[in-house]
Amino acid sequence: MLKRSLTEDAQEVFRAIALIELGARMQVLESELTLSRDRMIRLYREVKGVSPPKGMLPFSADWYMTWLANIHASLFYNTYLFLKNEARCSHLDALTKGYRLYLEHCQHSETDPVLDLTRAWTLVRFFDADMLQLTRCCRCSGKFVAHRHDLQHNVVCGACQPPSRAGKTKKAAAARREALSAAQQAA
Numbered sequence: 001m002l003k004r005s006l007t008e009d010a011q012e013v014f015r016a017i018a019l020i021e022l023g024a025r026m027q028v029l030e031s032e033l034t035l036s037r038d039r040m041i042r043l044y045r046e047v048k049g050v051s052p053p054k055g056m057l058p059f060s061a062d063w064y065m066t067w068l069a070n071i072h073a074s075l076f077y078n079t080y081l082f083l084k085n086e087a088r089c090s091h092l093d094a095l096t097k098g099y100r101l102y103l104e105h106c107q108h109s110e111t112d113p114v115l116d117l118t119r120a121w122t123l124v125r126f127f128d129a130d131m132l133q134l135t136r137c138c139r140c141s142g143k144f145v146a147h148r149h150d151l152q153h154n155v156v157c158g159a160c161q162p163p164s165r166a167g168k169t170k171k172a173a174a175a176r177r178e179a180l181s182a183a184q185q186a187a
């Protein structure tokens with residue numbers, strides 16, 4: 001059995017609390033942390049006041065390809081990569097910090113978050129499993145989420161080319177496009 005110091009144990013508990021507060025499901029906690037399942041369920045109940053929801057996690061990379069989800073996923077993943085590669089955060093820190101930054105950005109641009117923490121976590125897993133890649137948009141040069149074997153050249157991101165039904169949210173898309181290219185430049 002794994003022997004941990006009290007400090008390490010406390011750190012794991014704080015990580016769990018941070019993830020639960022951001023909306024993590026049990027599967028996320030179980031795969032990211034080493035606390036026992038019983039302790040995590042207890043923590044979940046203490047933090048949320050309810051039992052953790054049961055059921056399977058969403059498992060389709062296609063979800064990230066719809067127009068709005070793709071813009072949000074691209075924004076989050078670019079932030080995650082920046083924190084991990086440039087700011088040298090651990091995977092878990094990049095996930096929680098990146099997700100908080102994403103929520104803050106939604107708040108600033110007065111748009112509802114589309115990506116929940118579990119979707120954000122699954123997105124990172126899909127990239128790690130080489131199911132997804134970042135493709136550079138030939139108009140704004142921002143990188144967006146695409147399937148692994150999708151075309152790489154002369155492709156346009158969702159923010160640059162909103163579908164016509166999204167006319168009302170064109171302004172919001174423009175704001176997101178700016179944020180996306182800002183994230184690009186930072187990364």
Ligand SMILES: [Zn+2]
Nearest residue numbers: 137140157160
């Ligand atoms: Zn673009």
